[in-house]
Amino acid sequence: MxxxxxxxxxxxxxxxxxxxxxxxxxxxxxxxxCKKHFVEWFEKRVEKTIKEFRMFSKKDKILVAVSGGKDSLALWNALTNLGYEADGFYIDLGIPEYSEDSKNLAISFSEKIRRPLHIVSLKEEIAPIPQIDKATSRPACSACGTVKRYYMNRYAKQLGYNIIATGHNLDDEAAVLFGNTLHWDIDYLKRQYPVLKEENGFIRKVKPLCKITEKESALYAFFNNIEYIEYECPFSEGASSIEYKELLSQLEEKHPGTKLQFYTNFLKKMYPILRQHEEKEKKEIKLCKICGEPSFTDVCSVCKLKEKVKTEV
Incomplete structure (x- = not known):
């Protein structure tokens, strides 16, 4: 800004x-x-992104992954104002203080806009994140991401939604792209697109804020009197993605538009090439022998994680 x-x-x-x-x-x-025209500009930009990538229509039932943070609540508010049938989905990660604060904010916002909020407790499904962190050698954010994607997909199907919308913003996408490019992680780069199509048991996932910066999202939340959790998850401390965000923000300060150019040029020029490569080497998706959810192996990563947690108890 x-x-x-x-x-x-x-x-x-x-x-x-x-x-x-x-x-x-x-x-x-x-x-x-001005305030009025910024709010209009924000919502029009979200609508334009939805149409550009053919994410969904007014006929679709959308489940918004809500964290209690500014981006997911801003997205939910914008989609509701734009006339989409969008409800919230909150996963209680069982992180002391952080989860309670973020859940209460998500509930309050749900009541404010009068839209349903579905809540799933990780403690009841598998184990709280602190316990999962102790049971696995993987970084907490990695295990958390795997678990959240699994339950979002599973419950979206059970609840009758055909779209999952997440609040990933331009800063998130540019930082992830930067990290994946540094490591030339082709498997991740092939999947970095604002729309992951529905197939083989996976619900369509979309990122309508992919061209909105973090500051723009925060300002939209402020202008709409949206209360959100203002401190980071304690497990995110030291995450490389945060460092990448800081580096890119320094570049953005000197050269406005750097993040948007970096991300959109990837989508236009590099992604189509990677997509062709993916079509040739498409992995077979199976169904997990334990839970029946889609998996690249006989037993999905969440069911394997459950077994690890059990052995630690």
């Missing part, structure tokens, strides 16, 4: 012959906007 010059007028108001002052400047879009 750039600095506003004193007395700057809203670009849209100015074009309409109105005199409202700007409260925010978006340097990579060269836009100075």
């Amino acid at each position: 750039g600095r506003l010059k004193k007395g700057s007028r809203c670009s849209i108001c100015k074009a309409k012959g109105e005199k409202d002052k700007a409260v925010v400047f978006l340097p990579h879009h060269r836009l100075a906007l």
Whole structure:
């Protein structure tokens, strides 16, 4: 977010012959906007992204993965305002204080916009994240991500939704892309697209905020009086993705539009090449022998994790 010059007028108001002052400047879009037009701009940008990548339509039932953070709540609010049938899905990770605070905020927001919020407790399904962290050698964020993806997909099907929407923003996507490119992790790069199509038991997953920055998302939440959890998950401390975000933000500060250019050029120029490669080497998807969910092995990673947790008890 750039600095506003004193007395700057809203670009849209100015074009309409109105005199409202700007409260925010978006340097990579060269836009100075008042509160009203920023909120409109944000929602129109979300709508444009949905249409550009053909994510879903007004006929679809959408399950928004809600964490209690600014991005997921901002997404849920925008989709509701745009007229989509979007409900929330919260996974209680069982992290002391953090999970309780984020869950309460998700519940409060659900009541505010009068949309259902489905809640699943990881403690009841498998074990809280602190216990899972002790039972596995994998980083906590990696195990957590695996578990969340599994239960989102499983419950979306059970509850009758055909779309899962997550609040990943441009900063998230650019940081992940940066890390995967540093390591030339082709398997992950092949899957980094705003839409993961439904197939073989997997529900369609979409990222409508992929072209919205973290600061834009925070400002939208602020202007809409959305309360969200403002501190990071304690297990995310030291995560490489946070360092990548900081590096990219430094570049963005000097060269506005760097993150958007980096991400969109990947989607336009590199992803199609990787996609062709993927079609040739597509892995066979099976059904887990224990739970029946889609898996690349006979027993899925979550069922294997459950066994590990049991042996630690």
